[in-house]
Amino acid sequence: xxxxxxxxxxxxxxxxxxxxxxxxxxxxxxxxxxxxxxxxxxxxxxxxxxxxxxxxxxxxxxxxxxxxxxxxxxxxxxxxxxxxxxxxxxxxxxxxxxxxxxxxxxxxxxxxxxxxxxxxxxxxxxxxxxxxxxxxxxxxxxxxxxxxxxxxxxxxxxxxxxxxxxxxxxxxxxxxxxxxxxxxxxxxxxxxxxxxxxxxxxxxxxxxxxxxxxxxxxxxxxxxxxxxxxxxxxxxxxxxxxxxxxxxxxxxxxxxxxxxxxxxxxxxxxxxxxxxxxxxxxxxxxxxxxxxxxxxxxxxxxxxxxxxxxxxxxxxxxxxxxxxxxxxxxxxxxxxxxxxxxxxxxxxxxxxxxxxxxxxxxxxxxxxxxxxxxxxxxxxxxxxx
Numbered sequence: 001x002x003x004x005x006x007x008x009x010x011x012x013x014x015x016x017x018x019x020x021x022x023x024x025x026x027x028x029x030x031x032x033x034x035x036x037x038x039x040x041x042x043x044x045x046x047x048x049x050x051x052x053x054x055x056x057x058x059x060x061x062x063x064x065x066x067x068x069x070x071x072x073x074x075x076x077x078x079x080x081x082x083x084x085x086x087x088x089x090x091x092x093x094x095x096x097x098x099x100x101x102x103x104x105x106x107x108x109x110x111x112x113x114x115x116x117x118x119x120x121x122x123x124x125x126x127x128x129x130x131x132x133x134x135x136x137x138x139x140x141x142x143x144x145x146x147x148x149x150x151x152x153x154x155x156x157x158x159x160x161x162x163x164x165x166x167x168x169x170x171x172x173x174x175x176x177x178x179x180x181x182x183x184x185x186x187x188x189x190x191x192x193x194x195x196x197x198x199x200x201x202x203x204x205x206x207x208x209x210x211x212x213x214x215x216x217x218x219x220x221x222x223x224x225x226x227x228x229x230x231x232x233x234x235x236x237x238x239x240x241x242x243x244x245x246x247x248x249x250x251x252x253x254x255x256x257x258x259x260x261x262x263x264x265x266x267x268x269x270x271x272x273x274x275x276x277x278x279x280x281x282x283x284x285x286x287x288x289x290x291x292x293x294x295x296x297x298x299x300x301x302x303x304x305x306x307x308x309x310x311x312x313x314x315x316x317x318x319x320x321x322x323x324x325x326x327x328x329x330x331x332x333x334x335x336x337x338x339x340x341x342x343x344x345x346x347x348x349x350x351x352x353x354x355x356x357x358x359x360x361x362x363x364x365x366x367x368x369x370x371x372x373x374x375x376x377x378x379x380x381x382x383x384x385x
Contacts, residue, residue, distance in 0.1 A: 003178050005176075008123075010073075012119050013116055013171075017258075018075035018112060019076075020077070021076075022073075022147045023147075024145035024147075024179055025070070025072070025145070028060055028063075029138060029141045029145070031141070032140075032141035033057065036051075036060070036138065040052070043212070044208070046217055047221070047223065048211065059136045064136075065129060066127060069172040070175060070176045071172075071177040071179070072170055072173075073173065073177070074146040075113070075169045076162075078166055079258065079261050080098060080163075081098060081262040081263070083269060084263050086269075087266050087270060091272045092272070092317055094239075095236055095237055096268065097216065097240025097242050098257070098269075099292070100239055101262065101263035102264060102291070103261065103291065105167050106132050106133075106292075117130050117171060120173055127173065130169060130170065133168065137172070143168050143170075144157060144182060145179075146179070147183055148166075148168075150182075150185050150186060150187075151207070152187050153187045153193055153205075154193035154194075154209070156193075156244070156245065158248065159250075160185070162250075162251040162254060163250035164248050164250070165251060165254075187206065194206055198234070198235070213230065214241070215234055216241050218230065219234065219239055219304050220239060220296050220300070223300070226303070231338065232342075234308070236273075238273070238305055239296060239301070268291070273305040273313070273317075274305070276302045276304070281298045284298035285298075302329070303329075303335045306338070309321060310341075314347060315348075321336045322336075325340075325354065326358075330366075330367050333362070333364070333367050333370075334366060337371045337374040338377075340354065340378065341378045344374075352375055352378045355371050359371040359372065359375070
């Protein structure tokens with residue numbers, strides 16, 4: 001009986017557009033809770049303040065997510081569409097993580113999950129509730145329990161045939177379904193993701209990621225200044241980072257992504273860096289509404305674009321960075337100062353005068369410090385003081 005019921009539920013998920021489906025028992029994830037609490041106590045969750053003790057306790061207890069929950073149906077979407085051609089127009093461009101190049105995956109999941117939830121209620125009279133990664137359920141350990149894959153050293157779920165290129169959603173239900181057996185695999189001696197991480201965010205033995213060093217966290221979740229010592233390693237990444245995923249050998253030969261997650265045009269994968277700095281909030285919303293980039297907001301994306309131009313811009317990009325010194329956001333002004341200092345040092349562009357001019361009127365102390373340090377950077381190349 002349970003087998004037939006489980007098969008029907010999985011069929012409903014596939015019909016809704018989820019090619020990957022697994023089932024786990026709705027029990028507390030004690031191991032995941034303990035690991036998350038250790039990360040919280042060590043400060044490794046950065047400034048994601050909502051992930052406090054209470055949230056983590058709820059996120060590892062399905063019964064608190066849905067009263068009477070007996071089963072968790074974990075669904076996955078492949079998210080590794082091939083890169084579109086990078087425009088060869090000479091414009092300095094950043095790079096966006098592959099999962100964020102199309103429609104916001106939260107919206108993709110929400111519409112499909114709602115369909116399944118409605119069907120479970122209508123067909124079986126069961127209670128059901130769904131969530132993506134914003135909700136209070138740690139989806140990766142439950143995906144491993146549901147047999148979709150195993151947790152790699154990068155902490156990503158590694159799905160046979162797909163590797164880490166899978167996005168996850170969860171449906172909790174009062175239906176008693178037949179759990180899937182876990183995947184009996186590990187990463188063995190492989191350390192490719194650890195070595196590939198540009199900022200050393202993954203622990204030496206794997207299994208722990210320090211969000212404070214992770215480029216995905218820094219470019220998306222962090223609302224304040226990005227630590228100076230990590231800015232150069234960010235390169236031209238303006239939203240997320242795929243390096244540990246690219247390095248993983250699991251599913252490395254397979255390029256497959258849900259159609260709604262694919263880039264609508266090459267500019268969604270390789271956005272012009274100047275654009276984030278020059279556009280105002282209204283223009284940003286008009287361009288990126290319905291995409292994951294809204295998470296970082298215009299201010300965050302302009303901050304990230306400044307760093308990218310500091311790392312890879314040319315003398316011609318000094319103009320837009322000089323304009324950013326007058327941005328209404330102190331966050332943007334401070335990173336524009338750093339970028340100009342880097343640009344002056346790398347290219348010999350004459351930027352010291354502009355930095356001094358801004359320093360004379362800047363009121364935010366941390367921005368003033370950025371300006372002073374940028375002057376040291378710029379003057380090191382020109383030999384002035």
